[in-house]
Amino acid sequence: xxxxxxxxxxxxxxxxxxxxxxxxxxxxxxxxxxxxxxxxxxxxxxxxxxxxxxxxxxxxxxxxxxxxxxxxxxxxxxxxxxxxxxxxxxxxxxxxxxxxxxxxxxxxxxxxxxxxxxxxxxxxxxxxxxxxxxxxxxxxxxxxxxxxxxxxxxxxxxxxxxxxxxxxxxxxxxxxxxxxxx
Amino acid sequence: xxxxxxxxxxxxxxxxxxxxxxxxxxxxxxxxxxxxxxxxxxxxxxxxxxxxxxxxxxxxxxxxxxxxxxxxxxxxxxxxxxxxxxxxxxxxxxxxxxxxxxxxxxxxxxxxxxxxxxxxxxxxxxxxxxxxxxxxxxxxxxxxxxxxxxxxxxxxxxxxxxxxxxxxxxxxxxxxxxxxxxxxxxxxxxxxxxxxxxxxxxxxxxxxxxxxxxxxxxxxxxxxxxxxxxxxxxxxxxxxxxxxxxxxxxxxxxxxxxxxxxxxxxxxxxxxxxxxxxxxxxxxxxxxxxxxxxxxxxxxxxxxxxxxxxxxxxxxxxxxxxxxxxxxxxxxxxxxxxxxxxxxxxxxxxxxxxxxxxxxxxxxxxxxxxxxxxxxxxxxxxxxxxxxxxxxxxxxxxxxxxxxxxxxxxxxxxxxxxxxxxxxxxxxxxxxxxxxxxxxxxxxxxxxxxxxxxxxxxxxxxxxxxxxxxxxxxxxxxxxxxxxxxxxxxxxx
Numbered sequence: 316x317x318x319x320x321x322x323x324x325x326x327x328x329x330x331x332x333x334x335x336x337x338x339x340x341x342x343x344x345x346x347x348x349x350x351x352x353x354x355x356x357x358x359x360x361x362x363x364x365x366x367x368x369x370x371x372x373x374x375x376x377x378x379x380x381x382x383x384x385x386x387x388x389x390x391x392x393x394x395x396x397x398x399x400x401x402x403x404x405x406x407x408x409x410x411x412x413x414x415x416x417x418x419x420x421x422x423x424x425x426x427x428x429x430x431x432x433x434x435x436x437x438x439x440x441x442x443x444x445x446x447x448x449x450x451x452x453x454x455x456x457x458x459x460x461x462x463x464x465x466x467x468x469x470x471x472x473x474x475x476x477x478x479x480x481x482x483x484x485x486x487x488x489x490x491x492x493x494x495x496x497x
Numbered sequence: 498x499x500x501x502x503x504x505x506x507x508x509x510x511x512x513x514x515x516x517x518x519x520x521x522x523x524x525x526x527x528x529x530x531x532x533x534x535x536x537x538x539x540x541x542x543x544x545x546x547x548x549x550x551x552x553x554x555x556x557x558x559x560x561x562x563x564x565x566x567x568x569x570x571x572x573x574x575x576x577x578x579x580x581x582x583x584x585x586x587x588x589x590x591x592x593x594x595x596x597x598x599x600x601x602x603x604x605x606x607x608x609x610x611x612x613x614x615x616x617x618x619x620x621x622x623x624x625x626x627x628x629x630x631x632x633x634x635x636x637x638x639x640x641x642x643x644x645x646x647x648x649x650x651x652x653x654x655x656x657x658x659x660x661x662x663x664x665x666x667x668x669x670x671x672x673x674x675x676x677x678x679x680x681x682x683x684x685x686x687x688x689x690x691x692x693x694x695x696x697x698x699x700x701x702x703x704x705x706x707x708x709x710x711x712x713x714x715x716x717x718x719x720x721x722x723x724x725x726x727x728x729x730x731x732x733x734x735x736x737x738x739x740x741x742x743x744x745x746x747x748x749x750x751x752x753x754x755x756x757x758x759x760x761x762x763x764x765x766x767x768x769x770x771x772x773x774x775x776x777x778x779x780x781x782x783x784x785x786x787x788x789x790x791x792x793x794x795x796x797x798x799x800x801x802x803x804x805x806x807x808x809x810x811x812x813x814x815x816x817x818x819x820x821x822x823x824x825x826x827x828x829x830x831x832x833x834x835x836x837x838x839x840x841x842x843x844x845x846x847x848x849x850x851x852x853x854x855x856x857x858x859x860x861x862x863x864x865x866x867x868x869x870x871x872x873x874x875x876x877x878x879x880x881x882x883x884x885x886x887x888x889x890x891x892x893x894x895x896x897x898x899x900x901x902x903x904x905x906x907x908x909x910x911x912x913x914x915x916x917x918x919x920x921x922x923x924x925x926x927x928x929x930x931x932x933x934x935x936x937x938x939x940x941x942x943x944x945x946x947x948x949x950x951x952x953x954x955x956x957x958x959x960x961x962x963x964x965x966x967x968x969x970x971x972x973x974x975x976x977x978x979x980x981x982x983x984x985x986x987x988x989x990x
Contacts, residue, residue: 451595451598
C-alpha cells in the first residue's frame with residue numbers, strides 16, 4: 316500500500332506543479348522580465364501591421380481583444396485581418412499563451428463559437444511561413460500579425476506593445492530562439 | 498603652215514585644234530602614265546566611295562534591325578508584364594488558400610515592377626513630343642490601375658472575394674483598358690518610327706545607288722576620255738612622226754641632191770673635156786672632194802642616228818680630261834668654221850676634274866652642237882665654248898658642264914621641248930631655207946644620255962642659244978680602273 320500511496324501522492328504533486336507552472340506562464344501581462352540567461356535564448360516576437368495603418372502602438376489588452384476577434388475594426392471603414400501562423404509553430408504558441416491566454420484547442424473553440432454566433436466576422440488567415448505572413452500584411456492594409464524580429468523588414472510596421480518595442484528589455488513577447496519549426 | 502604662222506595670221510579657229518593636238522601630243526609624250534595614274538586614282542576614289550556607302554548602308558540597316566528587334570522585344574515584354582500583373586491578381590481569386598493568394602500577389606507585384614521599369618525606360622528613350630506625352634499618360638494610367646489592383650488584392654487576401662470582384666469590375670477593368678490602349682498606342686508609335694527608319698534606309702539605299710551610278714558614269718567618262726586622249730595622242734604622234742619622216746626624206750633628198758648635182762655637173766664637165774689645164778682640174782677635184790665629204794658626213798650622221806635607235810650603249814666610258822675634249826672638238830670643227838669668218842671663244846676653267854665619257858661620243862655630240870651654232874648663228878659668226886664644274890642638277894655631287902653658245906636667231910620658247918625630237922625642223926627654219934636633217938640635236942641628246950650625261954638648252958629668240966652638255970665627274974674607282982688600263986689607252990693627257 317505504501318508504494319502505491321507514495322506514487323499517487325507524487326503524481327498529484329507533479330500535476331499540481333505542472334498546472335501551477337502553466338498558470339503562471341499563461342497569465343497575460345505578467346510582469347516578469349526574462350533573466351539574462353533566458354534573454355539569450357529568447358527572441359522578441361514583434362507585432363506587425365501594414366505600413367499604411369496609422370496605429371503605432373497597442374496595449375496588451377487591445378492586443379488580446381484583437382487576437383481573440385473581439386475587436387474587428389481599426390476604424391469604422393477599416394477591417395482588422397488577423398494573420399496567424401500554422402498550429403504548432405513556436406510563434407503561434409507564444410501568441411496563444413502570452414496574448415490570448417489560451418491553448419490551441421481553446422483558441423479554435425473560441426473562434427468556432429464566435430463565427431457560429433456571429434460575434435466574430437472573419438477567421439484568422441493562416442500563413443505557412445514568416446515570409447508569407449509578412450507579404451500578406453504588406454498587401455492588406457488592415458492586417459495584423461506577428462513575426463520574429465529577425466523576420467521583420469521595412470515592408471511592415473512594428474507596433475509598440477504597452478509602449479515597448481521588441482528590442483526593449485522589458486518587452487514581454489518572446490519566442491524560444493531554438494524553436495524554428497513545428 | 499606652222500602653228501606660229503597660223504597664230505600670226507590671226508587664224509584663231511584653226512589654231513584651237515592645233516593647240517589641242519599639241520596638248521594631246523605633249524600628254525602622250527610626258528603624261529600618258531600620269532593619265533593612267535589619274536584613272537587609277539579615280540577608280541580608287543570610286544572604290545572608296547562605294548565601300549563607304551556600303552558600310553554606311555550596312556551600319557544603318559544593322560542599327561535599324563537591332564533597334565527593331567530590341568524595340569519589339571521591349572513592347573512585347575511590356576504588354577506581357579502588364580497582362581501578367583492583372584492575370585496574377587485574378588488568379589488569387591481562384592483560391593481560398595492564403596499562402597497561394599500571397600504567392601499570386603507577389604507575382605503580380607513582381608510583374609508590375611517590371612512594367613514600371615519598362616515605362617521608365619520608355620520615358621527615358623522618348624524623343625518626340627508624342628512619345629513623351631504618351632509615356633506620361635501611360636505612367637499615370639498604370640499608377641491608377643495599380644491603386645485599384647492593390648485594393649482588389651487586399652480584398653482577396655481579406656477573404657472578401659465578392660468585394661474584390663466588384664471593385665475590379667468597377668475600377669480595375671476600365672483602368673486596365675486605358676493601359677491597354679496606351680500600350681497599343683506605344684506600339685503604333687513604334688510602328689511609325691520603324692516605318693520612318695525603314696524609309697530612311699530605303700532613301701539611303703537609293704541615294705547610295707544613284708551616287709554609285711553617278712560615280713561609275715563619271716569614272717567611265719574619265720576613263721574613256723583618258724583612253725581617247727592616249728589613242729588620239731598616239732595617232733597624232735604617229736602622224737607627226739610620218740610627217741617628220743617625210744620631211745626628213747625630203748630634206749635628205751635635198752641635202753644629197755645638192756652635192757650630187759655639183760658632182761654630176763663637175764663630172765660632166767670633166768667628161769666633156771671642158772676642164773682644161775692642171776689648175777682647172779685641181780679646182781674640180783677640190784669641188785668633188787668637198788661635195789663627196791659633205792655627202793659622206795650626211796650619210797654618216799644618218800647611219801649613226803639609226804645605230805642609236807635600238808637603245809644599245811655602244812660607248813666605252815673612261816676618264817677624260819676636259820681640255821683634251823675641247824681641243825679635239827675644236828680641231829674637228831675647223832672644217833666647219835674655217836673660211837666662214839667664225840670666232841670661237843674658249844673659256845675652260847682651270848683644274849677641272851676628269852669626266853667619264855667616250856671621247857668619240859663626246860666629240861660627236863659637241864661637233865653637232867657646234868654645227869648647230871654655225872648654222873643658226875646668223876651674222877654674228879660668234880661661237881662660245883665654255884667648260885666649268887658645278888653642283889649636279891639632278892644628282893648629288895658635282896658635274897662638269899661644256900656649253901656651246903651662239904648669238905644667233907635663237908629658239909622660240911614653244912619649240913624648246915621639240916627641238917630634241919628626231920626629224921624635227923622648225924617651220925621658221927624651213928622658211929629661212931636653212932638646210933638640215935633634224936637629227937643633229939636628237940643625236941647629240943642620245944649620245945649625252947648614253948654616256949650618263951644630259952643635254953640642256955637655254956635660248957631666247959633673236960638673242961642666241963646655249964646648249965650645255967652635263968657630264969659626270971670621274972670618281973676614285975673610275976680613276977683606279979683607268980690607271981689599270983692606262984697602258985692600253987692613255988686617255989688623260
